[in-house]
Amino acid sequence: MTVLPTTILDELRTAVQGRTWFPSEPEFDEVHRPWNRAIDQSVLAVVEAADIADVVTLVNWARGRGLSIATQPTGHGATGRADDTILLRTTRLNRIDIDPAQRTATIGAGVKSGELQSAAEHGLTGLPGSSPVVTVAGVALGGGLSWFGRSFGWVGDSIRAFDVVDADGRARRVSATEDPDLFWALRGGGSELVIVTGLEVGLQAAPDVFGGRVLWSGDHARQVAEVFRTMTRAAPEALTLWLELLHFPGSGPMVAIDSTYLGDKEEARELMRPLDALPTPLSDSRAAMSVAELGSITAEPTDPGVGSSRAELLTSLDDGALDALLGSPIDPLLSVQVRHLGGALAQPTDNPHGALDEPYSVYMFGLPVTEEAAESIEQKQAVLARVLPASGRKPVTFLNPYEGLADALPGESLARLRRLKDERDPGRVFRGNFSIAD
Structure with missing residues (x-):
C-alpha cells in the first residue's frame, strides 16, 4: 500500500472545506470501508466534500499530483479497485428539490433512492429498486433496474441532466443537448469519466400503488x-413480480412472491388471483402503500455487512430452469431472486446497455462469513449459472467484483466508452468500480 507523506496530506486537508480522514487517524478504519465488508480497499485518504466547490478543488489537487479519485457516496458496488486512490464521499451533496408541475426532481449525488421517494406526497415517484439506501446517482450510472422498470424502463433513462466535474476540474451540466456523448455514457456506462455531483430526475405519476410479499414454506x-x-x-407492464427462494439462518427453506402494481388494490388483487389457489401462506403483507414504503417489501439490510453475489440474465424460465432452481436446496446461499423483466426494459433505448431482451434475471446471494463459506457460496453460484439458461451478460449494477463491464455491455458500447475515457480523462484521474479500459 502506498502511503502519502504527511506534508501532502496536510495540503489536502487545507485545500478542502469538507472533512478528511487519513490512515493514521482512529476513524479512518471505519470511514474508508465499502458497504460490502467482504471487499477490502486500501485508499490513501478519504474526503467528504462539503459542496461542489470541494469536488472541483479535489480534482485539481489530485490531477496536479498524479493521483486518482474513486467516488463512493455510500460504498455500494465497491470492487476493490479503489486501492491507492483518494476516496471521495458525496453524502453531503443531499439537496432534494421537487417540481410537481414539471414532474422533476433536482437532487444531489448523495441522495438515496428512499429519500427521493419523498415525491410520494405529490403523487409522484422516482424509479426505486429493492433497497432504499443506495444512491440514485450510483444506480443511474449503472443503468439501473427498478420496481417500475417494466413500465418506464431503465433508471438511467429517467435522468434528464447530470451536474458533473470533469477531469479538467470544470463544473458543468451534461444533457441530451449539452454533451450528448457523455450523456449517453453516464446513463449506464459506469463512473470513470467524470464525478457526478447532481442530477435532474424525471418523475412518474403514482397515485395508487399496491405491493408486498406473500411467503410460503x-x-x-x-x-x-x-x-x-x-x-x-x-x-401487464404495471405489474412486477419477483420470485424469492429463501433460506435464512435458523429457519427452514421458504419461497415468496414479491410484487408491486401501479394501480388500485382491486385491480392488483384480480391480476394476482392465481395466488389464491396456492396453499395457505405463512404471511401476506400486500396492501395499498405509498411509494415511500417500497423498501419494506424485500426488507433488505440498511446497514453494511458481508455479502457474495452473482447475477445472470435468463433467456427463459422453462421447466429445465425451474428444475435447476428447485432441484436441490439453495443452501449455502441465503437467497435466490428471479425478477420478471420485459415491458419497457425491452424497448430500444440510447444508453450503453441497450434494450434488455432477456425476460428474467436471477440474483444469487450468500454470506461469506468464513473463507470456507465464501468458497462454498461461489461454487453454488457457479453451478446454478452453468445449468440455467443464462444469456452470458448482466446489468452493470448486478456485476460482482470478479466481473467487468465486458460482462454487461455490448462490445460496441464498450469501445465507445473507451474512446471517451481516452478523450475526457487521459490522465486517469477517475477510477470507477469497474474499469472502462479493461
Missing part, C-alpha cells in the same frame, strides 16, 4: 414457482 416452492411463471407470461 419451501415445501410449496414448485407450485409457487409455476404460478409465478404463469402470471408473468400475462402480466
